[in-house]
Amino acid sequence: MIPLARTKQLFFDRNAVTSALDKGTRQVLSQFGALVRKTARWSIRKRKKSSLPGQPPSSHTGLLKRFLFYSYDDCRKSVVIGPAKLNAKNTGAPEVLEYGGTALLQIGKDKKKIQIASRPYMNPAFEKIKTQLPSLWRNSITQ
Numbered sequence: 001m002i003p004l005a006r007t008k009q010l011f012f013d014r015n016a017v018t019s020a021l022d023k024g025t026r027q028v029l030s031q032f033g034a035l036v037r038k039t040a041r042w043s044i045r046k047r048k049k050s051s052l053p054g055q056p057p058s059s060h061t062g063l064l065k066r067f068l069f070y071s072y073d074d075c076r077k078s079v080v081i082g083p084a085k086l087n088a089k090n091t092g093a094p095e096v097l098e099y100g101g102t103a104l105l106q107i108g109k110d111k112k113k114i115q116i117a118s119r120p121y122m123n124p125a126f127e128k129i130k131t132q133l134p135s136l137w138r139n140s141i142t143q
Contacts, residue, residue: 028140057097
């Protein structure tokens with residue numbers, strides 16, 4: 001028979017177990033975020049012409065590639081991955097590129113609404129790396 005004091009040490013709510021779990025979760029989700037970000041950045045090619053609808057967008061200035069980030073959210077135990085908002089006048093271009101929609105184009109003093117077909121780059125990267133999650137979790141919680 002195991003003494004009561006020894007039995008308490010076997011519970012999963014022990015500080016050592018929960019600390020190892022939190023550390024493992026943070027490491028795995030941070031790795032996942034980094035891999036999705038890298039895959040999305042690799043999919044965006046720098047070129048002068050526009051990409052075809054359904055293909056990842058072209059990078060004319062390099063801003064989209066440079067401003068893709070990931071961050072681990074400790075409160076929600078999740079990772080946020082995607083483009084950063086660059087300024088208050090953000091036109092929503094990253095979202096329009098991912099999902100398609102209308103964008104406001106300004107040429108000189110003239111403003112014109114244009115329809116843009118989707119050129120997804122984040123969701124395909126997420127779907128590709130999602131298959132690697134089991135191997136990232138394997139042996140992630142150690143004492």
